[in-house]
Amino acid sequence: LATSSLAFAPASRPSFLTHGIVKNNPVAQLVKPLCMSTSEAEAPASPGGQTFDFQADVARVMNIIINSLYSDRDVFLRELVSNAADACDKKRFLSLSSEEGTDTPEIKIRCSYDDNTLTIEDSGVGMTQEELVNNLGRIAQSGTRNFLDALGDGGTADVNLIGQFGVGFYASYLVADKVEVVTKSMQPGSPQLRWQSDAGSSFTITPDTSDDIQSSGTRIVLHLKEDASEYLESTKIEALLQRYSEFIEFPISVWKENTEYKKVPDEEANKDLAEGEEPKMKTVPEITQGYELLNTQKPIWLRSPRDVTETEYTEFYKSAFRSAYDEPMKYAHFVLEGQVECKAILYVPGMLPFELSKDMFDEDARNIRLYVKRVFINDKFEDLMPRWLKFVRGVVDSDDLPLNVGREILQKSKVLTIINKRLVRKSLDMFKDLADDEDESVYIKFWNNFGKYLKVGIIEDDRHRNDIAPLLRFFSSKSGDEYTSLENYVEHMAEGQKSIYFVSGEGKEKTAMSPVIEKLTSRGYEVLYMTQPLDEICMESLRQYKDYDVVDATKEGLNLEDETDEAKKKKEELNEEFRPVIEFLEGALAGKVQKVVVSDLLTDSPAALVQGAYGLSPMMQRYMKAQTVSDNNPAPTSNMNQAVLEINPNHPIVLEMADKVKIDAECDDTQNFALLMYDVASMTSGYEVEDTSGFAKRVMSLMSDSASSDGVVKEAEIVVE
Numbered sequence: 225l226a227t228s229s230l231a232f233a234p235a236s237r238p239s240f241l242t243h244g245i246v247k248n249n250p251v252a253q254l255v256k257p258l259c260m261s262t263s264e265a266e267a268p269a270s271p272g273g274q275t276f277d278f279q280a281d282v283a284r285v286m287n288i289i290i291n292s293l294y295s296d297r298d299v300f301l302r303e304l305v306s307n308a309a310d311a312c313d314k315k316r317f318l319s320l321s322s323e324e325g326t327d328t329p330e331i332k333i334r335c336s337y338d339d340n341t342l343t344i345e346d347s348g349v350g351m352t353q354e355e356l357v358n359n360l361g362r363i364a365q366s367g368t369r370n371f372l373d374a375l376g377d378g379g380t381a382d383v384n385l386i387g388q389f390g391v392g393f394y395a396s397y398l399v400a401d402k403v404e405v406v407t408k409s410m411q412p413g414s415p416q417l418r419w420q421s422d423a424g425s426s427f428t429i430t431p432d433t434s435d436d437i438q439s440s441g442t443r444i445v446l447h448l449k450e451d452a453s454e455y456l457e458s459t460k461i462e463a464l465l466q467r468y469s470e471f472i473e474f475p476i477s478v479w480k481e482n483t484e485y486k487k488v489p490d491e492e493a494n495k496d497l498a499e500g501e502e503p504k505m506k507t508v509p510e511i512t513q514g515y516e517l518l519n520t521q522k523p524i525w526l527r528s529p530r531d532v533t534e535t536e537y538t539e540f541y542k543s544a545f546r547s548a549y550d551e552p553m554k555y556a557h558f559v560l561e562g563q564v565e566c567k568a569i570l571y572v573p574g575m576l577p578f579e580l581s582k583d584m585f586d587e588d589a590r591n592i593r594l595y596v597k598r599v600f601i602n603d604k605f606e607d608l609m610p611r612w613l614k615f616v617r618g619v620v621d622s623d624d625l626p627l628n629v630g631r632e633i634l635q636k637s638k639v640l641t642i643i644n645k646r647l648v649r650k651s652l653d654m655f656k657d658l659a660d661d662e663d664e665s666v667y668i669k670f671w672n673n674f675g676k677y678l679k680v681g682i683i684e685d686d687r688h689r690n691d692i693a694p695l696l697r698f699f700s701s702k703s704g705d706e707y708t709s710l711e712n713y714v715e716h717m718a719e720g721q722k723s724i725y726f727v728s729g730e731g732k733e734k735t736a737m738s739p740v741i742e743k744l745t746s747r748g749y750e751v752l753y754m755t756q757p758l759d760e761i762c763m764e765s766l767r768q769y770k771d772y773d774v775v776d777a778t779k780e781g782l783n784l785e786d787e788t789d790e791a792k793k794k795k796e797e798l799n800e801e802f803r804p805v806i807e808f809l810e811g812a813l814a815g816k817v818q819k820v821v822v823s824d825l826l827t828d829s830p831a832a833l834v835q836g837a838y839g840l841s842p843m844m845q846r847y848m849k850a851q852t853v854s855d856n857n858p859a860p861t862s863n864m865n866q867a868v869l870e871i872n873p874n875h876p877i878v879l880e881m882a883d884k885v886k887i888d889a890e891c892d893d894t895q896n897f898a899l900l901m902y903d904v905a906s907m908t909s910g911y912e913v914e915d916t917s918g919f920a921k922r923v924m925s926l927m928s929d930s931a932s933s934d935g936v937v938k939e940a941e942i943v944v945e
Contacts, residue, residue, distance in 0.1 A: 311348025839866030
């Protein structure tokens with residue numbers, strides 16, 4: 225076989241015959257590689273017109289493929305191993321009809337510091353000279369796709385081939401200056417050939433006399449670039465294989481040099497060893513070299529769920545997600561068929577993943593791993609799962625995903641929408657199973673770890689809001705130290721109650737002190753405690769559960785819907801009776817409250833602070849201030865705070881306030897009394913006392929009869945006996 229020197233060509237094999245105008249025009253000759261050519265074999269497309277074939281500047285196309293197609297050059301190994309796996313699968317398939325048996329094809333990888341090369345070798349189907357020219361010499365010519373086309377629809381079920389675009393091989397040049405391919409076809413009498421190219425516009429094919437390839441197979445030798453020396457480290461290669469090719473069907477082995485230490489007799493020290501004395505030992509290193517099998521983990525998602533044991537699911541979770549100390553709480557293994565084919569396993573972790581402990585939406589927390597025919601593609605696809613399910617881990621394997629040529633970008637399509645819906649539905653089913661577990665502590669553990677994500681789901685996911693709502697858990701005025709659900713709340717609603725009520729505060733104990741709760745508990749109503757800023761936003765987004773409105777009890781004008789005409793008339797009379805007190809307090813508390821109103825719902829407290837319809841709770845105000853401070857922006861407190869002071873007309877303190885206003889509304893004692901009542905209402909309602917010094921003086925004036933009205937302590941007198 226003589227040496228052949230050939231040029232790369234596009235897969236369509238366009239005609240390079242040019243029209244006469246192009247031949248005779250020097251400008252046209254200059255831009256010829258960018259032009260289209262006329263095919264003389266083609267008939268005119270229309271009267272007066274001609275049909276043209278596209279041409280390409282092959283060197284430029286190669287440059288684009290090498291430098292622009294992939295965003296991460298690590299993927300070169302994924303592409304080459306995938307090609308090797310396809311070659312092995314073709315051989316396995318073709319061997320089924322052969323009378324002679326064959327060993328299981330395998331893939332071997334070896335790094336050589338001395339030669340600065342990385343070798344990927346498979347014992348697959350190999351290639352003839354014609355196949356070398358067609359598969360490696362034609363850009364975008366997929367040998368795998370041609371193989372599948374030749375099989376037809378009837379044979380594709382028995383093979384698991386990966387390649388489809390015909391450009392994966394050229395990823396070699398991401399890390400190599402020169403690539404050599406030594407191959408031997410499994411066709412009888414096929415010679416061993418060497419293909420070689422430096423990524424220019426041509427390649428050579430020659431007979432090969434290097435190490436024989438047994439039976440058939442392909443050996444790719446990458447002569448690495450100067451800046452690609454990291455790929456000479458077996459640890460780097462192992463890491464890439466574990467990331468991208470861990471579940472390839474065929475054995476993948478890496479050449480490794482291991483150092484082991486063993487004890488041997490110390491000849492020098494044992495020269496003068498007395499008879500019967502135990503010989504002295506020394507530790508010496510022993511270096512061993514050889515291929516080590518890497519892909520021992522099996523892709524259990526490809527098996528039928530009924531054939532996989534619970535232990536296998538757990539072991540797969542620990543291995544795939546490097547979570548040796550985490551036992552998954554729940555898993556779902558399912559197959560999607562119909563418009564879209566997809567196989568997946570989803571897991572609910574037993575504990576919050578470490579990367580989410582500091583940032584619940586950490587971009588580095590990539591818990592859904594996308595595979596196509598066992599080959600890892602990516603774990604950055606945000607549209608595959610909504611971010612409120614960021615904590616769910618899993619594997620998704622589908623042949624129908626709309627990937628770009630570099631297999632790195634998932635394009636938006638109907639396929640993605642269908643898979644997204646199914647993943648969310650299966651996740652919700654897992655959560656419901658946990659909630660229905662006879663052991664209530666199981667779901668409490670889940671809620672404590674991941675409850676905040678479900679609250680985000682209520683806020684952000686309109687489609688699934690009603691499905692998430694039954695999974696919410698909160699403390700309440702009747703639940704004690706246990707959580708209660710919205711479903712349980714509705715089941716135990718008092719007769720005549722028509723809404724679900726909640727109160728916001730920092731912590732269960734402080735929230736329970738809110739005077740607003742008196743309005744509801746006096747009627748036997750249960751009140752939910754929102755103890756985190758996210759809780760309040762969650763309930764504002766929920767608005768309704770089943771047929772019941774979700775109502776913030778800290779808002780002004782709380783309507784309990786059972787107020788009679790007589791009660792309304794009495795309330796109007798009380799407002800008129802306490803008009804002087806209301807006007808005095810509005811003046812004394814100007815800038816602190818928007819208005820003062822009489823409430824007939826308070827029982828034990830003299831007053832309470834509530835917010836207007838568009839005001840924020842004290843907890844949300846503090847949260848918003850903290851956010852704006854961290855962003856170096858002033859907090860718009862005037863818009864956030866719309867405080868309204870409600871007073872209890874039946875409380876002794878309010879009645880005394882009325883008497884003081886009637887006697888002398890301008891004296892300091894009356895002013896201090898009003899401010900102290902406001903301070904107490906602020907604290908019990910969850911607000912911070914801004915003037916702590918003034919508050920301390922007002923309290924001390926009540927503690928000592930000898931204190932002056934302005935709070936100055938009199939000098940002590942010395943009594944001499």
